[in-house]
Amino acid sequence: MLDAQGMWDGFLNSLKIAVPATLVPLLLCSLAAFAFAWIDFKFRDTLFLIVIALLLVPLQLTFIPLSRMFGGSLDFLGGTMFPVWIAHTTFALPFGIFLLRNFFITLPKDLIEAARIDGASNFSVFRQVVVPLSVPALASYGIFQFLWTWNDLLVALIFAPRGSQPMTVKITQLLGTYATEWDILAASSFIVMVVPLAVFFSLQRYFVQGLLAGSVK
Numbered sequence: 001m002l003d004a005q006g007m008w009d010g011f012l013n014s015l016k017i018a019v020p021a022t023l024v025p026l027l028l029c030s031l032a033a034f035a036f037a038w039i040d041f042k043f044r045d046t047l048f049l050i051v052i053a054l055l056l057v058p059l060q061l062t063f064i065p066l067s068r069m070f071g072g073s074l075d076f077l078g079g080t081m082f083p084v085w086i087a088h089t090t091f092a093l094p095f096g097i098f099l100l101r102n103f104f105i106t107l108p109k110d111l112i113e114a115a116r117i118d119g120a121s122n123f124s125v126f127r128q129v130v131v132p133l134s135v136p137a138l139a140s141y142g143i144f145q146f147l148w149t150w151n152d153l154l155v156a157l158i159f160a161p162r163g164s165q166p167m168t169v170k171i172t173q174l175l176g177t178y179a180t181e182w183d184i185l186a187a188s189s190f191i192v193m194v195v196p197l198a199v200f201f202s203l204q205r206y207f208v209q210g211l212l213a214g215s216v217k
Contacts, residue, residue: 038112
């Protein structure tokens with residue numbers, strides 16, 4: 001059934017978009033959140049307030065500037081998935097930094113200081129202390145980001161190459177004025193729903209822990 005109307009290619013394109021667009025923001029947000037939480041540098045609080053302010057910027061407001069950028073100085077990225085990945089990563093950073101930073105500051109300060117006294121660098125503290133203790137928060141953000149990118153239609157419709165469109169775009173093409181292939185539409189819609197559900201239920205315990213972390217002292 002997925003072979004009809006290019007749905008199997010759409011499924012693979014959805015994975016090609018969602019997986020990198022989840023892992024890259026997760027890495028960047030965790031590093032930035034660690035810096036805002038546990039590294040003292042000039043204008044740290046001011047920069048964090050700027051990050052918070054970026055949460056107020058509507059997604060649709062950036063489409064025209066990004067389109068001009070990808071059609072101008074970054075036109076060599078045309079025909080690839082990089083515009084979609086860059087767009088999703090850019091939109092994901094403010095919320096991810098805010099969420100993970102608020103979790104990181106609740107970690108025991110004594111553990112961080114003990115690691116630094118033992119000679120650990122900031123990256124070693126992040127990798128060996130912060131990340132193992134922050135699996136619930138990281139999993140929670142990963143679930144959020146995967147669901148957003150997997151179910152996205154607007155960004156993929158604008159920035160995805162014509163031959164690499166995900167299932168969300170392919171499904172809209174099945175809706176015709178005079179005829180609709182309901183069998184293919186139903187099967188494709190089921191696949192679109194079942195994948196994020198499988199991701200959510202497989203990481204559900206981490207998701208609940210991440211949302212409740214820091215809520216009670």
